[in-house]
Amino acid sequence: MQTLQRCQGLSATGRTGGLVPVVAPAHRGLSQRGLQAAAVASAVTNSTTKLPASHLESSKKALEQLKQQAVNRYAGDKKSSIIAIGLTIHNAPVELREKLAVPEAEWPRAIEELCQFPHIEEAAVLSTCNRMELYVVGLSWHRGVREVEEWLSRTSGVPLEELRPYLFLLRDRDATHHLMRVSGGLDSLVMGEGQILAQVRQVYKVGQNCPGFGRHLNGLFKQAITAGKRVRAETSISTGSVSVSSAAVELAQLKLPTHNWADAKVCIIGAGKMSTLLVKHLQSKGCKEVTVLNRSLPRAQALEEEFPEVKFNIHLMNDLMACVEASDVIFAASGSEELLIVKDDVAKMAPPSEIVGSKRRFVDISVPRNIAPQINELEHAIVYNVDDLKEVVAANKEGRAQAAAEAEVLIREEQRAFEAWRDSLETVPTIKALRSKAEAIRAAEFEKAVSRLGDGLSKKQLKAVEELSKGIVNKLLHGPMTALRCDGTDPEAVGQTLSNMEALERMFQLSQVDVTAMAGKQ
Structure with a gap:
């Protein structure tokens, strides 16, 4: 993972190559008063000391000022940052990943909790067997990171000092590029695997019903899905057998003494997507019979119907040990969040036949794990987990290097498209x-004209004069407004639009306009 930076604490220093310092504030152009306001707000948020009412009121105002500056380009602050923080199979062991794993059913709750922090505006959760990643839009870069770290530590029960060495932390372009690579299968353990695209699509789907999955993350994940589709359609990266299963x-098969599935009796725990892929690849390798255990019969029976050439022995979980x-x-490959098989269970079992080396082999691709690692202490059993799969995927990466290079080009194109769309949002405050300024001038001049005319005009005539003034203003604004509107699909057009925006801001002195105040008067 070339762009990943490990999060060694908020005192980490930056490095070259486009990586973002962990602690460097994103207050480009933020005034000293704004920094002081942020500090006051943070002190109140993080302190347990009871402050006087006047101090609390001041801190609330300071935080509100910081929020207004983040969404109003005329306050001179940089737009909110997109932050990616989490851990993956590349830099964190399964023992830690399973503690941070968030089931899909809990994603809405996690998004809601994250967005309750004062410096987090939007949030998304991507939790799979290989990664646990949070994407947030932060009002303040370093405070947002601190709040996400706090949430990760609290929900997982892992102390922050133990968690930080394994975390990666990315910001803005690095964060968006990372998600595009994830969606394209370039960051997967098995390069090009297709299941991750479905998982990214599921994040987007779940987010549609979560208020905290806002406009920026909605656009980002939508673009990432497009990137993932293009990578698989326009390159050969997904050809052949590519999945964790x-x-x-x-x-x-590599660990079997004969390397032949005809010599081994196979059992699969679970009947979901991972199990479907397991059966598919077992069949392709010559396996003719499998035993499937599941909590309910319908899903296991559907699996049997999908592979008519394989003989299925279907059982409910009550028959697990037998x-x-x-x-x-x-x-x-089940969705259980608890261990299903422990050391004592296996210790009571008779060893397998000599043809398989008298060893019972467990391959646990669930996260959290379903098979206790202590089983490795037994003479006639051995447990492999998803981290052990690295042994068989090195050749896969070498063979797909050319396709990966082609995929990177496509990902860069989709990333530029997203950045152009996001930049196009900057024109909204200018518009x-x-x-507002034009309307304020029109309304003031209209009032002056009415006062000079006295009571000599009827209501109908006054309305006609007012409509005339509005028509003139709209005609004059048509050209500038057209120059500020852009759908964000063409990066060059966005660049021209932003140049137009800066020119209009200077000409009309828009930095002095208080849109909220003017809207209130109107």
Whole structure:
């Protein structure tokens, strides 16, 4: 992961190559008063000391001022930062990843909790067997990071000092590029695997019902899905067997003494997507019979119908131990958040046949894990987890290097498209300010004209004069407004639009416009 920077604490120093310093504030152009206001707000947020009412009121005003500066370009502050923070199989062991894993059903709750922090505006959760990543839009870069770290530590129960060495932290372009690579399968353990695209799409789908999954993250994940589709459609990166399940099957076959599935009795725990892929690749490797355990029969029966050439022995979870004892290779791919098989369970079982080396092999691709690692202490059993799959994926990466290079080009194109769209949002405050200023001038001049005319005009005539003034203003604003509107699809057009915006701000002195105040008067 070339752009990843480990989060070694808020005192880390920056490095070259485009990486962002962990602690460097994003207050480009922020006044000293703004910094002081942020500090006051943070002190109140993080302190347990009871402050006087006047101090609390002042801190609330300071935080509100910081928020207004973040959304109003005329306060001189940089727009909110997109932050990616989390851990992946590349830099964190499964023992830690499973503690931070968030089930899909809990994503809305996690988004809501994150957005309750004062410096986090939007949030998204991407939690799979290989990664746990949070994407947030932060009102303040370093305070937003601090709040996300606090949430990660609190929800996982892992002290922050133990968590930080394994975290990666990315900002803005690095963060968006990372998500595009994830969606394209370039950051996966098995390069080019397709399941991650479905998982990114699920984040987007769940986010549609979450208020905290706002405009920026909605646009980012939508663009990432497009990038993932293009990578798979326009390159050869996804050809062949590419998934965690296929790697698990290859690992297990590699460990069998005869390397032949006809010599081993296979059991699969779970009947979801991972199990479907397991059966698919087992069949392609010559496996003719599998035992499937699941909490309910319908999903297991649907799996049986999908692979008519494979003989299925379907059981409910009540038969778990009996089925495990009767098997030589056991794959765990269930959604259980608890251990299903522990050391004492396996210790009571008779060893497998000599043809499989008298060892019962467990391949656990669930996160959190379903098979206790202590089983490795037994003489006739061995447990592999997703981290052990690295042994069989190195050749995969070498063979897909050319396709990966082609994919990077496509990802850069989609990233530029997203950045152009996001930049186009900057013109919205300018449009509002220009129209507010024009309307304020029109209304003032209209009032002057009415006062000079006295009572000599009827209501109908006054309305006609007012409509005339509005028509003149709209005609004059048509050209500037057209120059400020852009759909964000063309980066060059966005650049021209932003140049027009800066020119209009100077000409009409829009930095002095208080849009909120003017709207109130109107």
